[in-house]
Amino acid sequence: MRVNKWGVGIVLTAAVLLTGCSAGGSEKPADEKPAAGAEETTAPESNCPELAEGATIDGAELGTCITESMNDSSGYAAKTTILGMESTARYNPSTDAVESISPAGSLIVIGDDVWVKSSTSEWQVADPNSSDPVIAGLSTGAATIAETDPATAAGALTGEFTVTGTGTRLGEDVYLVSGTSEMQGVSVDIVYEVSSDYVVLASTANSEAAGQEIEITMEVTEWDVEQDIKAPL
Template sequence: MRVNKIGAGIVLAAAILLTGCSAPADEPKDDTASSTPAAEESTAPASDCPELTEGATVDGATLGGCITEAMTDSQGYAAKMTVLGMETTAQYNPSNDAVAWSTPMGSVIVIGDDEWVKSSTSEWQVADPNSTDPIVAGLSQAAATANDTDPAVAAGALSGEFTVTGKGSRLGQDVYILTGTAEQQGVSVDMTYEVTADYVVLATTGATEAAGQSIETTLEITEWDVKQDIVAPL
């Protein structure tokens, strides 16, 4: 896949549009948590979050709020995301608002308000969306909104109605499969969420069409409630 400044922006826009979950908080968690995600029990959602049963419907805003609450006290998590055929690995550390991406075109690290990028042929540098290097410029665009693809952020903007259409398994945990159509940034997106009974998202799929092109993004949590070591590269 040929990736230039414009191409990188399209990939980023698709990722932001089609990945979905809610917002992490800075609340610390007990360091004794196991490194095996399947061994962890998630915090139960608030009492006003509806019980998930097959055939039940959930309002999108309610779903997003429950996801947000369920994922706020994680030590960290890692994910694998595929956008327009490009695979990206990501790490999220809620305790210091840190995100790290690794893509075929380069890498991104964001810690709070600080952003760094590294193309496949360069060293780490401070993000610069106006760089004359199109890859650095594209990565810098991605860095500016990397938090928006956090599977603990995007669901905060959910709308529409979702239906529990089945059950499955992720990371050794039972999950409910919720499907629905959401309006995001004026675009209709068909969404599928795989969530535990207490609303922790372990996978999402989004599909839409833009300018006559079908766009699909998948996101799969590969480590849940495991601290991610994300440090400043400079």
């Protein structure tokens, strides 16, 4: 697949707009074996409502519960598919670090520091004005890459969500929580696969941007395992 600056930009923009999480899943989640080292998490400290089939929950409240629960973890990894492109990402909440690898290239963000790498280049400090269109696109998108983190994206949820079913994911029972949320002026239909303690283990988000139907699926592949993300330079 040839990836130019426009391609990188729309993929990253779509990710930011549609990741009301970032998990690939379906309305019928597949049974999966627990990832090595996966551990149970502690429920959010706030008074989050108990999840049950048929229950409704305000999007803002849902987002708060998700953010609190996921930020309390040691770290997690996920794979995401956007417009047919699959990427993987690792998150370390304690160091505010994200690593993303896709056909377009790779990014590492640690706090305010950003490094990027295309499929044909070495690691370099992000440069939105680079003469290399892929490096420029990755560098521009890196400014918002943290917003594709399920824990961060959930903080922008609006609307009302309903528990429409149950399933299993990563060896845990999950609730299918469905709703429509407005994100940066875009209407997004979202289905989350949420554990009883509000950890998003998978999700599917659908919307339309620039006249194009966009679907993002994401699934967490490793949960509550510290991710050692280091500066490449």
